Amino acid sequence: MTLKMKPEKRFPLGKYILGIALMFLQLSALGRNPAGMSYDLQVLDSGHVVTNQAVSLRFSFASQLGGDIVFVETHATKTDLQGNASAILGEGKPEKGNFDQIDLATGTYFIQVEYDLSGQGNYHLLSNSRLLSVTRVQKWLFGREKFNTVLTIIIVIWLGIIVYLLMTGRRISRLEKDLKKMKQ
Incomplete structure (x- = not known):
């Protein structure tokens, strides 16, 4: 019996980097205090x-x-x-x-x-x-740039960790489904 597994769809790393860069830009804009x-x-x-x-x-x-x-x-x-x-x-x-x-x-x-x-x-x-x-x-x-920069970096790192965990969780759930199919 031959088991054929579907090839896993790969998400290009560039999309993740672009997404994180866009989040960084958006968060740094939100972290700024208005000048008025x-x-x-x-x-x-x-x-x-x-x-x-x-x-x-x-x-x-x-x-x-x-x-x-x-x-x-x-x-x-x-x-x-x-x-x-x-x-x-x-x-x-x-x-x-x-x-x-x-x-x-x-x-x-x-x-x-x-x-x-x-x-x-x-x-x-x-x-x-x-x-x-x-x-x-x-x-x-x-109003301090250092505070805004550090806060933005911390938020982006946490968002990156969350995205990584979500993507890892998807891969694990796919593997679990494939293992269940193999057992049947």
């Missing part, structure tokens, strides 16, 4: 809520209260029914400095927010406050 910071506010003019109106916002960063300004940018936006507006700091029109060069992990920064309802560049102070530690912790944890 969301800022929501309510616009008040002389104590009254400014509703449904175009407003220009200017954000200034300083290393100390009343100190030298290291970064300034403006945003053109509109308030809603409650006078709320939002902006993503780092994505506005820069007037001074570069948002990416502000190191929130090592320094204390104050943010000054101003508004202009006329569109003429007549800005009025809305608030002046210190950036709190949540942003600094987030920058420290997720």
